[in-house]
Amino acid sequence: MVVRPLRDDRYVVETDHGTYVVDLDERSCTCPDHAIRGARCKHLRRVAIEVNEGRVPPPGKRSAVCAVCGVRTFVPIAERGPQLCDDHRFTPGExxxxxxxxxxxxxxxxxxxxxxxxxxxxxxxxxxxxxxxxxxxxxxxxxxxxxxxxxxxxxxxxxxxxxxxxxxxxxxxxxxxxxxxxxxxxxxxxxxx
Structure with a gap:
């Protein structure tokens, strides 16, 4: 399965048998298993795994590259301009x-x-x-x-x-x-x- 984030906090999951849209916040998937039976399908589980492992951004975030080290990081969708990873980001008072x-x-x-x-x-x-x-x-x-x-x-x-x-x-x-x-x-x- 290939998981790709969409701009609206949902994810596309591509499989050998079809392409489905998963919404983690709504705990929904467009696959027949979820749509008909209401089961927590393998597509929902796969997206959750990908998010937890840091391979795709969680809902509300997007991928960016740290302007200092070039490491991929996740930032809020609305953030603009150069971004920093957790190792290089500063906070007021620090x-x-x-x-x-x-x-x-x-x-x-x-x-x-x-x-x-x-x-x-x-x-x-x-x-x-x-x-x-x-x-x-x-x-x-x-x-x-x-x-x-x-x-x-x-x-x-x-x-x-x-x-x-x-x-x-x-x-x-x-x-x-x-x-x-x-x-x-x-x-x-x-x-x-």
Whole structure:
């Protein structure tokens, strides 16, 4: 059996005896076994196996390629722009180290803009900066603030108003998950790199 995802969260299952459409959310299949007898058919089971094994995207997701390592990953259907796999995706509040300077930063946002598209306050793209020449212009930009620029208010770090910088995703190295006392703030324009 060959399983192919459709754009509407359903799957086509091709067999030697026919082609059927499976809907995991509705637990339905167009094969006679399911349509007539209401049985949980082999096509439903096969799609579930393919999803669980990571060979096809689950409902609500589509296949994409990580802009850093090229590994296939599944992302929400509506996601646009360059994508990152779980190993390279950053989340706001997460700590990272700048591979060029060794400085520690806190991530404020993962954008959907490429480094060769994202413009800084200076009117240059992130990819145009000399320090980013060895990183992919096709990579999404990660906005981050230098840890030494952060201040705590009542024991909680507030990122609002902190100057943010844009980096190609592979320039940053993950240090660990976010600290519970770092509160992400609404996005503002990124400062120059």
């Amino acid at each position: 700590f990272a180290r700048d591979r060029e300077t060794g400085s520690v930063l806190v991530v404020t946002e993962l954008t959907t803009e490429r480094a060769d598209e994202y413009e800084t306050e200076e009117g240059r793209t992130v990819a145009d900066y000399e320090t980013n020449v060895h990183y992919g212009g096709h990579e999404p930009v990660v906005e981050a603030a230098y840890v030494e620029s952060l201040r705590a208010v009542d024991g909680v770090v507030d990122l609002e108003g902190v100057r943010r910088y844009g980096f190609p995703a592979s320039r940053l190295q993950r240090l660990g998950r976010s600290h519970p006392r770092v509160a992400a703030a609404p996005t503002t324009d990124a400062a120059p790199v």
